[in-house]
Amino acid sequence: MSDYAVSLLVRIGVEAFVALSAYLLLVIGRVSFGQQAFFVIGGYAAGIATALYGAPLAVGIMVGAVAAGVAGALLSAVMAPVGGIYFAAGSLAFGELVRVALLSFHYQVPVGADLTGPAGADGFRGVRALFTGGVSATAFMLAVAGLVALTFLAIALLLRSRWGEAMRMVGEDETASASLGVRVRRVAALTMAGAGALAGLGGGLFVHYVTYIEPGHSDVMLGVHSLAYAFIGGLGTPLGPIIGVALDIGLLESFRFLAGYRMIVFGGLVMGLLVVRPRGLLDEVAVHRLSRLVAWGRR
């Protein structure tokens, strides 16, 4: 497999985590423009763990996910009761706050002969655990793909469980679900923590693949893109956002011959898709039909 294909697949895998993170919040009826913040928090924390404290790669990535999950839980203390446009704007403000705060975040320690660590606007360079650990790009790509698959399975199972039912109820109508005994705040808080951890996982993988991360990676465009992915791929299944990412990054690449018109064509496709299928390619109806088809095939 060419280096180019590998890097493309890693990009799809990494963004899939941010897209799944936004998707989880959509399930509980929250539109977030701020999941990029958790991506970056995860990236910084994972990088600090491996590059500054010599943690093994897997541990570092876990640290990133946990740090972003904790950040999500902390944010939920304020944002769990907030809904609608206010949640969208609050998460946007949070994302930008994280970006601006990282611009003045300096934490460098000597590692070997050099100073390493987050250096404000210059970002955090020299996160080399992937290469010093001797992991090949292809092996890493496969690991990322495996993690995406595992995450997909875990979310699919979660959504089928009693918890998933509660999440969907909160997404439909908070007052009604509260009256039926659903602890709305707790569901929202745990979902926000989980969504943060997912985006942080993506960030940890990202920083080790490209060896650096900077405040600019907490870009609103990443957050809004990951939100759009669920609406492209379909809201009916956690596979939707993953398909959305693959279509976006895949299509963008195949549109390369259009050079300057890529975004115009892609934006037009998304607009058209939303008119025809407002809940994405794999919406609830499509998922239901597909699962019946599969059940029929098994017989």
Place this chain on the structure above:
Amino acid sequence: MLEVRDVVTSYGMIQALRGVSLTAREGEVTCILGPNGAGKTTLLYTIAGILRPRSGSISFQGRELAGTSAPDVVGRGISLVPENRLVFPHMTVRENLFAGAYVRLGRDRAGVEADLDAMFARFPILKQRAGQAAGTLSGGEQQMLAVARALMARPRLLMMDEPSLGLAPLVVEQIFQIVQGLNREGITVLLVEQNARLALSIAHHAYLLEQGRIAFHGTPSEVSANEGISRAYLGIKGG
């Protein structure tokens, strides 16, 4: 004055009205009784032009109304006081009244100003509250505002949807006196009301709407004489 013939209205797959016919005679109060979900609000919204009937005809003063858009229905002299009043909460009382006269605001500004004064004379409480946001009014005041707002369009037919909903008995009495007064001045009234006893006390003719169909109609005394109906809607013990 208003003739509804075999009107069918549906929301998506659900048929809310399955062939309703009724007549509201000029100068009378016609009331529509019926349980929740019978299609009473749907019927009023269909007449008002907010919903389109799938089939059937609605004629008003001899001219076809079905399929006419809401602005034209208001322009032709039919106003609706909606369920839960739906005043404009962030607009002042005065602005609410101006909004009620929207269809003639462009050509008859002087007439609208005169009607505003007339409304303030009829509802002194609204004059006191003229500069206040409508959302801060009490339920009864909001109901009066909703009635006054509908009158600002100078309707010949006034439709009212559950005017007693959520109001204290004394206020309800007051509202009904106003409705009766308007009727005596010549405004035809089509009234949807849960409080059947009160509605029948001012109505000339009553219809019973059940599951999207007219189940019974007659004068108030005929309705009261029907044992099944009085048991279900008037709370009178049979036998």
Place this chain on the structure above:
Amino acid sequence: MVDFLQALVDGVMLGATYSLLGLGFTLIFGVLRRLNLAFGPTILVGIYAGSHVGLAWPGALWAVVAATVVAAILCGIYVERCSFRALARQAPVVSMISTFAVWMQLQELVSLFEASRTMPYPSPAWLPALTVGPILLRSDALLMWSGATAIMLALFVLLYRTRFGTAVRAVADSSEAAALMGVNVSIIGAAAFLLASTVGGLAGVLIAQSQQQVTPYFGLWATVKGLTAMLLGGAGSLPGAVAGGVILGVVETQTLWHFGGQWRDLASFALLFLVIALSPRARSEPTL
């Protein structure tokens, strides 16, 4: 003290344009109950059109203004057709995602015509600066403030003193009741959209002549400022959007003066975040 006053005056002048952006957002959100993320990018396209006209005919300021506003309105019509009218029956969030797709298109459109990324925008440099005691009033800031104030006054007369304005505010308050009063809700929605695009285009002129150059990031910047001004003012209130814009402007210039450039954005986002976190309204009104 003089610093504080100077920053206050600068903030009020800057804030007036934020108020305009906030009013544009409020008109669309209030009437249609949907967010138009592409609001900033539509203004961006307008400014680029104005910039090109300014390069082609130096000195033709009216042509620059007209080109800016007309281009912004055309983009606004495009957004209204594709992301609002075509999706009127869908959930509001679908419109919002669609406006994001338009955003990507407009952004690309701008970089297609403009390789250099930064565009000059003409400014009436012949205007004199004023000094009032120790306070300096820069000519571009003064123009920005007086222009924005004049536009706001005109807008408020239109919205509070005319039949059209009554209809717009009635639809924003309760579209169901407005329809019952005989207001054609969909026409009013489209008209509010056009009005917002016009206000946005004019705001674009005022901001661009003050900054004298514009980068493609202006789209994101204007959307964030407008959204913030609207939300600070309570999402949907017209006077609130004006106040929200001024507060945002003052907070920005005060932090700029006292703490330096990198804190400016931090302060405005922190303000937005705090308002949402502490506002009881945000906790009770799911509107998307």
